[in-house]
Amino acid sequence: MKKDNGYKISLFLLGFVTMPVQIILLREFMVVFGGNELIIGILLADWLILTATGAFLAGRFSKSTKECPSHPPHPPVIPLDNPTNLNLNLNLNFFPILPLLTFILLYLLRPVIFPPGAMVSLPAIWLLTALLLLPFCLLSGWLFTRLAGHLSSLKRENFTGRAYALESVGSILGGALFSFVLVFFFDGYWSLVIIALTTWLVLMIMNLLNNGWKKAILALSLMILTVASSVWFSLPRSVQQELFPGQTLVFAKDSPYGKVVVTKNDGQVNLFYNGIPVYHSDQQMQDEESVHYALLQRQNPEQVLAISGGLKGITEQILKYPSIRHVDYVEIDPWLVRSEMTYLGSVEGDKVQVSFMDARRFLSTVTTYYDMILVNLPEPLSAQVNRCYTYEFFLKAREHLHPGGVLCTALPATTNYIGGASMTANATLFKTLQQVFPNVLIIPGGKNFFLASDSLLTGAIGRIAELRGISNDYVNQYYMDDASIVSRGAYILEQLNTTSPVNRDDRPVSYLSQLQYWMSYFNLNLTWILLGIAGLFLLFFIMLNPIRLGLFTAGFVTAGAEYILILAIQVFFGYAYFLMGIIFVLFMTGLALGAMFGKSIFAGDKHLLNWLVFGTGVFTLMMSALIRVPGLAGAGSLLVAAVFSLLVLCLAFLMGTVFSHGSVLYRGRYEKVSGDAYSADLIGSAFGLMILSMVLVPLLGLRLSCLVMSLVAFVAAARLSLDKNKL
Template sequence: MKFHLAFLLMGFTFTITQAIMVRELMVAFLGNELSIGLVLGCWLILEALGSIAMARFLLRFSSPLLYPSLQVLLALALPLSLLLAFSIRTILGVVPGQGLNLWAISLASFFILLPIGIIDGAMFTAASETFARYTGKGIPAIGQVYVLEAMGGIAGGILFTYLFSSLPSFRTVLVIVALNLISALSLSTGVGKKAWPLIIAILLVDLAFLSPGLEGALERFATGIQWRGYDLAFYGNSVYGNVAIVRLGEQYTLFSNGIPIITAPFPDLNFVQDLAHIPLLFVREPKRCLIVSGGAGGLIRELLKYPWERIDYAEIDPLLLKALRALRIPLAEEELGNPVVHVYYVDGRLLVREKALERNPPTYNLIIVNLPYPSTLQLNRFYTREFFSLARRILDKDGVLVLMAPGSLTYLSPAMRDLNFSLYSTLKETFPYVFAIPGDGVNLWLTSWGVNFEEIGVEELVKRAGERLLQDTIVQERYIRLRFEPARLSWFKGELAVSKSPPNTDLKPLGLLYGLSFWNEMFAPAFGKYFDLLSRLRFWHLASFILILTSILGLLIGLGKLKAPGIMPLVVASTGFGGMCYDLAIIFAFQIFYGYIYREIALLVAAFMAGLSLGGWFMSRRAEEGNEWNKIMAIEGGLVALWLSFPLLLLTIYRWGGAASTPLLLLLNALGGFMVGMEFPLASKVYSQGRKLSQAAGIMYGADLLGAFLGSVVFSVGLLPPLGLTGSCWIVALLKAGSFGLVILSVIRRENARQM
């Protein structure tokens, strides 16, 4: 029984650990969800290295203390890796708000995960050897360990999502450390009592840090390193991400996943006055306003200079507002306490969606989206055609929607130009009237379905400003004439005319691509060129490559140069590639639709792993029944069909799933895992014919792992940004169709050879 619990604990431990590390590294990398693929890819490589190293070690040495020793090593490595995740920005000398390029993200992830990733792979191999010796069952014992680990992973995913995700990361890790040390004590009973004093000493230290007196000490130490040189006034996690507030004198800056969102009580006065008053020059009677993020800290104060009936306000992360109120910043209290202001503690896009789908939707004269440019999927959700369509439903006919993009009055770089033009083309698909006001650092984009901005002359705007007596603002006659100077507007239009960037949508987040390209253009020029090339990538480029590669392999099969069993590593590699892409596609889709993958990451990964293990178990029990080649063909065909229908299934769940959306996505992810898992036992059986079992198993495992690693990296930073979810799914479908065709060709060649 103690072995069963230990192997359940192994799956439980690594599912939760993986979720915690992904979360903390996302914060370190400014909430960039594409880093999830890079982190998982590093984990896969390290897991493989650990498994291989342990397999070789077991050829020379075996001991019943091996597995509990690895549990102790894990107990020591977990807090260290987590501390490195908190400290990586300080180690690299990166200031708050500054991102990292892809190379730095990959290297940082690899070295942070190095100890726990290797131990993860080593523990499974050691557990299989230990359990095989304990039960005397040999190979079947390995399958039991696999199932037990998967069951523990499922439990870990559920508990992390609904219990541990709200706790500080170090507290969760210390609980896991305690459980592993207790398990190590249990497993070493009778054979390793000499190690008990060391294990008990480590356990007592761990429990001390969980005690009321020292509880939170490690978290405070780690956040102190993470924000070294800054006075950290608030630090917390929500389902949407991490919120931190730093204080400099009397000034507060609020960060959401490392990105600065709000400054108070002394905001950038020129910016907030420009954002509040310039769009209102086009609104005749301000009555109702909706602010999506960045309202507190000055913007609401400027808006309250008008006779509003109601101002509704939501943030990208509701915890930002709760933190502001907890700190009792005078300006924020004044703004949020005004009876005209109604605060909604929900995600801004969710609020817009809820109001737009009401039977009688409320309408607003002004909607302000005060967010940074789309450098993450979470931010990109507020710059897509789907969001603008929702916003139009609640925008008054003579109302104005305003949002921002990076700008310059002297030179628009290629990425800045593409980002602005993509925003323009996206708005133009939803609204008849779109108007840009170029600025030095920030461009204001105004849009409406009833206000023709260009028909309202500067003289009329100056007149309206005078009537509103905006004496204590920068919006005076001279400033208005400067902002709407014809030569400046004409120059900006001419610059944008060069770009042909397409609209930005939920399932094809080109805004994210251009946002990342713009960031790299400024801070990492070498990667700026990569993203520039990526923006030129088209579906037919990759489709042509896959077709050519498949044709070459098909020719080799037809000529007899590639025998039927020999294609199995390629088939498994393509399935591993597709499986990882499938899992990431669900994760990214969840973030696009709902915005809080920060909490659900463990549950989604656990659902895929559950399907994977169940599929492997199911097919292992039926591997001897019927013709394995026919089964492989059926699975390959099913995978192609699944990938082709995948985008439609995602959209259907999002539009009609309602409260059942999350369970449906979990089921969809489990289904993908099940189909991927079914293929490996069959392909391994076919490939092992005429080969040593150990050699065949090693090659097939390596092919599967290599495919999954490539899938995690390529999908995150090569497919999703330029092709979107739909195009990426079709590319993987085409890849699997090629694999399917090669299997069919191999079967035909095999049958012809038999008849000769």
């Protein structure tokens, strides 16, 4: 086997392992800590920054390769089976086992460090995530730099760009293997095991071909040890049980959308979704509130659409009304409904139709008109959930309501006082609903229920419950003090700021206010965190040398633009698992193609980098023009899909080209070159994701965020032009 092939395969394996591990571990971290936009941002940033650190350190402290890109007389070549390289081989072998250990530690440490069932504060999440991801991410960055450096030495040319392409190809295969195959058959832990086994198998064959049978035995031993210990210790069930003290874990399933867990305690069945309890047996109080505040408003409701909330509990309440003819129940994750039907019981009769679909997608596909639309989703803490709290969503919902129909949605209760952060969140939802419906009423209960309609609404719930003769345990004349409902609802209304912004698809302000509310649980100030991130970004922007600045900026713009594109796609098409998968494959393909061929297409000298960075700015400028949400929404979905696919592909291709070209401009040892280039790109990406998701998009909206990114790219390009002599 040719030595350079060994390195190439290793780079491929690096991507093959890293990408699915990233997807799986981030999913697990979100299950353990929660999945709002801030936590997702922190997790991704931790990941990227640690990997960048590994790559950077490897470039600084590795002494094994010495080479300048300009004149390579006789570079020292260190083959894979060279003793110096024994560490590299060992590291490659131990690399796939680290995610498994991280997985186990995550579940075991959570209940030891943090109180049972309690939310964890952001600083603690940040610290624990960083500690747990440290070994894997550092090693992954370190391996990239070392492998790319060795390959460059062997090829006697700067191979960093192509190394990046090879890693990207590995990422495509690894990511696709998990997202399109493994996720349907295995849980996160066993998917990690399969990825590890595949990697060891390849390493074993490679070593056997190079007569390295001792190393092949090492890989084989690790394979046997991993499978045997996983089976012996009943992993992952045994560690996942630790998250549910006092309860017995009876079922766990990783679906493409999330993790469903069913537990039992004292005869009560509890259903958790991504670590949060969503329904349990005996929850009449919540079910009744979710249904009757709305349904009692009208004399004879016939058609009802219920979006999530628990199939059995919600539909049983709806079917108490004899006039009901049809109920559509929409849930994105089939496994939620399946688990519920298995452990909580199923729904009888033929009036209920269940659809497994994103709610927005559902509303775009059906032609039915409803008397009631009940939205029982969690509060809009993430951009994805926020799509069902926007002006556009409510507009679409109203199109599907009969005259006099009622929409019901909710936010967490404000009980006896409405604080500053919750006031903003409630005011935004109220204002948004008001833009679509002439009548909006707040009913304070277990949550703050918002009823909206084009006809009059009443807070006299107790009285109409009695009049309609619906038999409830909680929503009845005995519990409902109508005067109190009216006065407490009025109290909330009095406190709401009438100048609150409207939550729109292209300016999702709600999730920022909801995040601020979430932060207030810990008495933390979101503004300081955001200012800190922005300050660090500026520091990097000013301090980096021109080449690093080019890669940093391209990483920033690409990651940010990718975030915006994904958000826009979800707005147009609704969340669709396979569509997201295709977007991911397209992106990685574009990256690989750009890194591999971009340089030959955009032939140019050292000044090309500033033009390429300038190009990313032009690209985002074009995006801001194209993403005119209302305009595109009217176009045929195929055309929209084609436009977005092209955008994703072009964006990634541009980034690949920037990386490939930027890395060529570096001087110094190959490993330093690879380490610097890779780390600058990753740090830029980390900032792109954080700043876009936490600050720019919720504050400025999609289009203005694109403009800000363009501005950043243009300023960076200008600085590169001024500093061209340093390139």
